[in-house]
Amino acid sequence: MSPAQKPKTSAKGLETRDRIVDVAVRFIARNGARGTSLADIAAEAGVSQTGLLYHFRSKEALLNAVMDRHLAFSEEWLWGDGPDPGIKIVDIIAKHMTSWPSQHDGKVASLLGMNTVVLGENVSPDTDLHPRLVDGYRTTIDRVTATLRSAQERGEMREDIDPQLKAMEIIAFCYGLEAAWLVDPTIPVAAAAAQWAAQQTRQLATASATS
Template identity: 45%
Template structure:
């Protein structure tokens, strides 16, 4: 009977190499943006051959999508956090501290892919629209439950909230000394006042 352990060890080494490539790519993308880096640079920084990198990622675009997949997986893991929209926004500062590399990389790639002909534009646009829809539905749920007033448009308010979050990522990338906790708590309090039911909702 053959010993399966060498194969398992090979798989583990391959996954470790893949993760190392992703980590290096995140760092270089944050520092230089996608236009200024090459697969060769990433391979050198990760300590692998160009052929070794291409074994895991067939193109630069595939690698870009893979690093964004890591960010999306992080967001998915925190999507089921308890609390309503206001509570989640209030705690958002902690997520900046937990994954600063992912936050920074996302902000840089977003700005670089605003043009419709950029390689990741469609993905960022779809992600943005999905985020707006999720926040808008959260507001509607609060309205149906009587927690939020019905005199505002959830879709419009969701655009504002996502703009705040994206803007904070960019501002924090520019100036890491921003008092994140205080800013997010202040915005959450302001949002709570705006969303609160008025006398006409009773």
């Protein structure tokens, strides 16, 4: 009945675990979970395949750890600047998108790529990660909806726009532009994001709230 199990992993173990997840994110972002073998990940992370399976009892367990990291990243991406940004959420999104082109080979790109790849691999309802995908999506929609609704209550945002439908639209745009940029990194993401944010702000804002 002890409430918390003793953490039986040493600092070294945690470090290895972390390195494995890092590598897994990179590989999965490129080739998908189905296109990445445990052997590939293990080799790149500097352990044997058996060593990897010591830390993660199965591929599915590793995939869940990867998903954890992805969700944490998404969380930070949207809400890192404050819990209730109101209609400034579109500016926050545009700001983050502007930094994409300079990081096409970095950690951020991997986490973004993973989003697209993992979603593609788990659209089917009977896949391992599908429930977490649905859950993550709904949570995000709910939080964006809440932010927009409170903006309406503060008088920042027009009342004749449905917050939930607008939240869906915003998230769809994010996801779609991300996918487009992954497929073709030469597209002008920053400019597209800037125009989008400017027009959204004009559309959402009440006349009195324009500074």
